[in-house]
Amino acid sequence: MKTTLTVFLKEVRENLRDKRTVMSALLYGPLLGPVIFVMIMHTVLTRELDKADQPIKVPVIGAQYAPNLIDALRQQGFVPQPPVADPEAAVRNQDADIVLRIPEDFGKAWRQGETSQVELIYDSSQRDTDGSVDRVKRMLDAYVRHQGAMRLVARGLSPAMMVPVSIDERDQATPQSRAGQLFAMMPYFFVLTIFMGGMYLAIDLTAGERERQSLEPLFANPVPRWKVFLGKLSAICVFSLVSLVISVIGFGICGRFIPAERMGMVLDLGPSFAVRVLLMMLPLIILLASLQTLVAAFAKSYREAQTYLSVLMLVPALPSILLSAMPIKVANWMYAVPLLGQQVGITQLLRGGELGMQQIAMCFASGLVLAIVVALITAHVYRSERLAISV
Known part of the structure; x- marks a missing residue:
């Protein structure tokens, strides 16, 4: 040795x-x-957490056609921005994470009790936009559920009729x-x-x-x-x-x-x-x-x-x-x-x-x-x- x-x-x-x-x-x-x-x-x-804590700024096309929708989104931290001329190009060039477009007939369909449609324009291949897209989707989903329940109440029906199955999620993942x-x-x-x-x-x-x-x-x-x-x-x-x-x-x-x-x-x-x-x-x-x-x-x-x-x-x-x-x-x-x-x-x-x-x-x-x-x-x-x- x-x-x-x-x-x-x-x-x-x-x-x-x-x-x-x-x-x-x-x-x-x-x-x-x-x-x-x-x-x-x-x-x-840190970047994702900071973005989640801050109000989300989204260009909106046709905001004047759905003022109630915009007001409801504002209450959830949504900050509407001036519209862009070419939303598809703005998303592709990363000038905007997501663009909300409201059609001109939104109000007419709403008053007639029909389904009103909005468009979310984003690029799912851009990894940095996932958080912004999910936040806007959750905001719109919350507004849709609330307005759907209000329509049923106006007709004398229980909102529970639209929820035949309640899902109780139990995530087993630990911190x-x-x-x-x-x-x-x-x-x-x-x-x-x-x-x-x-x-x-x-x-x-x-x-x-x-x-x-x-x-x-x-x-x-x-x-x-x-x-x-x-x-x-x-x-x-x-x-x-x-x-x-x-x-x-x-x-x-x-x-x-x-x-x-x-x-x-x-x-x-x-x-x-x-x-x-x-x-x-x-x-x-x-x-x-x-x-x-x-x-x-x-x-x-x-x-x-x-x-x-x-x-x-x-x-x-x-x-x-x-x-x-x-x-x-x-x-x-x-x-x-x-x-x-x-x-x-x-x-x-x-x-x-x-x-x-x-x-x-x-x-x-x-x-x-x-x-x-x-x-x-x-x-x-x-x-x-x-x-x-x-x-």
Whole structure:
């Protein structure tokens, strides 16, 4: 173990002097994700909440044909704006979120007790308009129900006749489960942090040294190759682990700035969440470090290894893409699948679901078994004499 420790300390010491490695592993990788993620979520949520609290301004065409309707909408926070010449173009060009058009025969149909029609012009492909459209629809729906009830009362009929079935909605979503749905991409940031934390170190300790022709004199020493590999792997794992810890702490701190409470959500990223995330992620540190070293071992130059590992970076994203695209019911067997188990487990933590030590142990054990297999394969590759040759 003395040889492994010597290699480990040497690699850690040398890479701590490399500003590129330190900035990538201990700054950009672990902190950029939480900062960007929280900034985006904070901006989006704050903007939506501010729009929901403010009166909604909507251009109205033909407001003079339905003064009672406009007055009723005003009481709900509706602020009519001057009409636009081309409402369709205004919506497409995002000059207006939504336009209300009232036809000239609205009053005539109303007086005759017929159905009066209004038009809502909007573009559903514009994501920023969803809140405004929903608010206007709710306002119009409230006005329609009220006026419909008044018509029945005027004819001596009970408004209850128009409601043969009463729907009692009971949403089982909790404040924390709603937050888990919104922050479902967070597990991928943790995996990406591990990957970025060890990537440049894995490239430099294998393909980089191979390109500099420094592996050959290292392998010429009368020590087992697996000890050299274990020392290098340990150095990569330490950088990845530190990167992950910084990222988890970063999310815990930055998460306090997200206005989740104003959205009726609870986001718990405290110490308990951090400890369980670290337990589930520990095997992935060894697994990804071994994979990176294995892939970098087949590259003849630093740049070539960067290309290979950039492609490999897409692999951890697959479980996140799968779970976001398909409504999969969580089952116990998922925790036994590396990467998928971590994605499901962290998502359950965010949603406030049940995640016992059995599920955490399954994540840990399955990931560790696969990590050992990949590490043994990489150690076998390290025995090859071609690894030290850069041509």
